[in-house]
Amino acid sequence: MTHQETMTDYILSLIEGFTAAGIKKAVISPGSRSTPVALLLHRDPRIDTQIAIDERSAAFFALGQAKVDLEPVLLVCTSGTAAANYYPAICEAKASQVPLVVLTTDRPPELRDVGAPQAMNQQDLYGKQVKGFTELSVPESTPNMLRYVQFQASQQTRLAIAAPKGPVHINIPLREPLLPDFSRQVPSVVQHMIEPKIDVTDAKEWSTYLAKKGMIVVGEERTLQEALQLLRLAEALGWPIIGDPLTNLANAGKTSSVYIRHADLIFSAGVSAEFQPEVVLRFGRLPVTKSVMQWLMNLPLSTEWLFVDEGQQWHDQLQCATVFLPYRVSDFVQASLSTATVSDTKWTTMWETRQAQAATMVEETAELQELNETSAVYAAHQRLANSAQLFVSNSNAIRLLDRYIQNKPNEAKVFGNRGVNGIDGITSTAVGVAMENPTTLITGDLAFFHDMNGLQLATSLQVPLTIVLLNNNGGGIFSFLSQRTLEKTDFDSLFATPTDLEFEQVAKLYQIPYHVPSDLDELNELLDQQSSGPRIIEVKGQFAEPVTLWETLVASFKAVVANE
C-alpha cells in the first residue's frame, strides 16, 4: 500500500469516528499540514465544513456554532502557532461547557526537537483547559490501527459531549506528501462500526440485541451483588458469561451452568465457528484471560458489540464497540430482565456442555491432588470460608486461579490489583483488605520480596491475613511467556531473578507464624484453620511446573473436543 493510500484510509477512519459520535460540523483554517484532513472532510457530504482563515476567529466561530444546540463542532488547523490561536476559545469552551473537538495536525515525530521549521511540541498543548487529549500514531493501515483511530475519534468526541460538556484535543502527526488519494473508500473494517449511539434509559432500545445469540464478557472487580445480577441476566438470556476470578462470578453465592469459568482452557484448545455469537455484551475492561481476548479480537465484522460503562470511559481495548450504554450495572440488568428471554436453547446448551467438559477434565487432573503451586491456588480459593476474602497477586497467581477456579456455593470476595498489574504493593493492599474480613493472599516470591515492609503493617495491626507464598525463587511468570525461549544465561539473570532468600527469616523478623506444609492435606488443614492474626504458608514450587501441567491439559482438551 502506498503512503497516500495508507494516510487516506487512516484519515477516512478518523472521520468515521467523528461522525459516529455525532460530529456534523467542522471549521477548517487553511494550512499545509492539515491538507489531507481538510480535503477529506470537505468532500464528506455528512459534514458541513466552513473555512475560517484566522484561527482565533475560527475557534470562536466554532464555539458560537456549538453554543446554539450544544452539539460538538470539529476544529482543524495546521501545525505551529496556528494551534495556539485556538487557546482563548478553548478556555471559554471549558468554562462555559461547550463541546469542541480540536484536531491539530502536526509534523511527524522525526521532525520534532531537531530544529525543523514550524515544529513545536503540540502534546498537551492546552493543558488542563481540555477534558481530554490524545496523541495519534503516524498513519498506519492495518485493520487494528484503522479501528484504533476510529475509536479514538469517537471516544474523544463522546468525552466532549458527556456532562460537563467541554473541549477535547487530538493531535495527529502526518508525513509528506500530504495530498490524499480521492479514489479510496472508507475501509470495510471500520465501516461496520458506524452505529447509532444509544443513550436512553429505555430497555426497548437495546432489547433487539438481547433477542439474538449473545455472550456476556465481564472484566474488572465486581461486587458480589453485581456478579449475582450478571449471572441472573445470563441465565435469563441463555447466554454464556465469561469473566475472570476478580469479577466474582465464581463465588457470588450462585452456581450457574452458563458461567464459562474455564474459558482459558476452552479457547486455548480452540472452538469452531458455531461458537461465534451475534452479539457481545461487555462490562468493563477485558478479563485477564488472554485466549479470550484473542478469540474476541477475531470475531467476524458483523458481530454487534454493546458496552455498558457507567463512568463513560469506554475502555474498549478491542476498539470494536458499536453501542455505548452509560448505565450502572444494576440499572442495566434490572431494565433488561423485564424483556429478557432465552432466544436459542441450542446455543445455551452448546456452551453449557463445553464448560461441563472442561470442568470434568480439570477436576480429574491428577496433579491437583498433589501439593504444587497450581493445587495450592486451587485450594486457597475452594477453602475460603463464607464471607471470607481472597487477594490474588499478579503474574502466576491470578492466571492459575483463572485457569483452575471452581464454582463455590457460598459467598466469598476476590480482589486483585489489576488496574496496572504491579507487583510493588501486593502485601500492603492485602493488609488493607484484611482490615474488613479474614483474607487469604496468594502471592509469588517476587511480589512478596517487593513489599516486605507491608508485613510490618500486618504485624502491628494483627490483621487476619493468611499469606500463601508460592516460592519458586524467581519470576515464574516468565516461564509462561516468550522469554523462556532465550538462552539460559540471558534468561536466568534478566528474568528468572532468583532472590535466594530464606523467607522463614522474614517471618521471624516480623514475628509472623510460618508454615511449610509437606503435602496437600497439610495445606488444606492449615487453610481450614481460622487465624486471628497474620501467618505465612510457604508452598515450594518448581519453576516450569505450572507450564507443563497447563500445556498437557490444553492438549488433552483439544483431543477431547476434536473427537466430537
Added chain:
Amino acid sequence: MTHQETMTDYILSLIEGFTAAGIKKAVISPGSRSTPVALLLHRDPRIDTQIAIDERSAAFFALGQAKVDLEPVLLVCTSGTAAANYYPAICEAKASQVPLVVLTTDRPPELRDVGAPQAMNQQDLYGKQVKGFTELSVPESTPNMLRYVQFQASQQTRLAIAAPKGPVHINIPLREPLLPDFSRQVPSVVQHMIEPKIDVTDAKEWSTYLAKKGMIVVGEERTLQEALQLLRLAEALGWPIIGDPLTNLANAGKTSSVYIRHADLIFSAGVSAEFQPEVVLRFGRLPVTKSVMQWLMNLPLSTEWLFVDEGQQWHDQLQCATVFLPYRVSDFVQASLSTATVSDTKWTTMWETRQAQAATMVEETAELQELNETSAVYAAHQRLANSAQLFVSNSNAIRLLDRYIQNKPNEAKVFGNRGVNGIDGITSTAVGVAMENPTTLITGDLAFFHDMNGLQLATSLQVPLTIVLLNNNGGGIFSFLSQRTLEKTDFDSLFATPTDLEFEQVAKLYQIPYHVPSDLDELNELLDQQSSGPRIIEVKGQFAEPVTLWETLVASFKAVVANE
C-alpha cells in the same frame, strides 16, 4: 489570632470538609510537616486513623481498605519524596477506579525554589494519574477562607467518589511551629455546613427543603426549555427566581411575576432582613449581577443551600452549598413539581411587589426614551423577533442588559461568552451563533476592535447578523469600576484606552452596510428591519453616561422603598 489558632481552625475546617463528603478512614505516615493534620485527624472520633511508616506500603494499604467497600480513604504524608512513594498506588487506584484522597503537606511558598531542605515542587505531582488536584492556600482564618478550605476538601472527595471513582490530590502548605492548639473547636462558620449529601433520585429527600421560604438563583446559559421549567417551578413554589439575561428567564415565552429581573436595582438599593430566604436553590454558577452575589454571601449561617449540577462540578463561588443534587435540570424540576406547593403567599407577594416597583421605575426612566448606550441595549432585546437570537458582549453590554431587561412575551434566545468573560472573540462567536438564526450582537468598541477578523467570516458567510456597536471610544466598563477614582492621566492611558478608529472604514473594508441612527426611533426602525446578511449599527455613547444614569436610578429606588 495566633499562628497556632489560625492553623488549627484551618485544619479543623479541612477535616470537616472531608467528613462531610464521606471520609471515615485515614492512613497517616509519620513526618514533621504533616504534624498538625496528623494530630487533629487522630483525635477526631469520626475518623479511624491507621499509622503506616513506609509511604509506598501506606498507599497500597489505603488502596486495600478503599477496595472493600469503595469508600474514600484519606492518605496523609509529609513533604518531599514521601509524597512520591504514593505514586505506584495512585496509578493503580486511577486504573482500577478506587477512591483515594491524597493529602500531601508542603513547605510554604517562601521556602520553595530557594534551596530549602525537603522542599520540592509538589504541585501537580501526580500529573494525569489523579482525577483532580488542588493547591490550598497557606492557613488563614477569615470566615470565607475557612469555608474555602472546607469546600475544597469536600469537593475533591466528592470528585474521588463520582463515577469513574479514582484518586485526587490536595497539597497543603504549612508554616512552623507545627503543633496545633488542641483547645480549639470547629469554627462555627463551618459547622453549619455539615449536612448529609443527598444523592438519590427521589424527590421526597429534598421536599422538606421545598416546603420552606425559598429563592431560586440561576446562572450560566440555559436553554429556553430549561428556563421555562425553572419559571414553572418558581411559580409552583411561590419562590422568587433570580437569573441574568443569559439564563433566558426573560424571554422563554412566559411572563412570570416571580421572576426578579431587576435584581440589581433591588439589591443595589438594599433589602431588609425579611427578604432573607430559609433556603436557596441554585442552578449553576452565580448570575453576573454583583449585588446579588454580595447579598447572598451575607445571608445568615442558618440558610440552607441546595445546589443542582448534573455535571457534578459544584462551582459554588460562595462555598456555602450544603446539599448537592447531581441531576439534570429537567429531571429535578419534574420530580419536584409533583410535590411543590406555595408555602407562604406573603413571601411570594412581597417579592412580586418589589419587582413590580422596580419595573415601574425602569419603564418610567426618561433616558430610555432617548438614544444612548443604555436605551440601545434595552431596545435590542425588546425588539427581537420571535425565535431570533441575541448575543451580548462582556463588560458594559451584559451589565446594561441585566439592569434594564424587560420580559418578552415571545421566545428569543440570549447568548454570551461568560465562561471566562473574554472580549477577544465576541464577533466570531456571534457569527457562529448566527449560522442558525437571525442574530443581534450588542458589543462595545473594544471587543469589536479585538475581533475585527471575525467580520471577514460574517461577510464571506453572509450571516444574518446585526451588530449594535456601542462606541464610547474606549473601555467604558472602567468608569463603573474603582479605577475611575484614579488621576485622569493614569486612567486615560491605562484604562480608557481610546482607539480613535472610524468604524465606518472597517465596515467599508468588509463591505458591510453601516448605519448611525440619529435618534431612538431610527434605531428601532433599523432593528425592526429584517436583514439577510451582516450589518453594523453604531450607537455613539458618552464615556460616563451609563454610570450616571444607573446611580441616579438606584438612589431614586432607595428613596421609594425607604418610604414604605
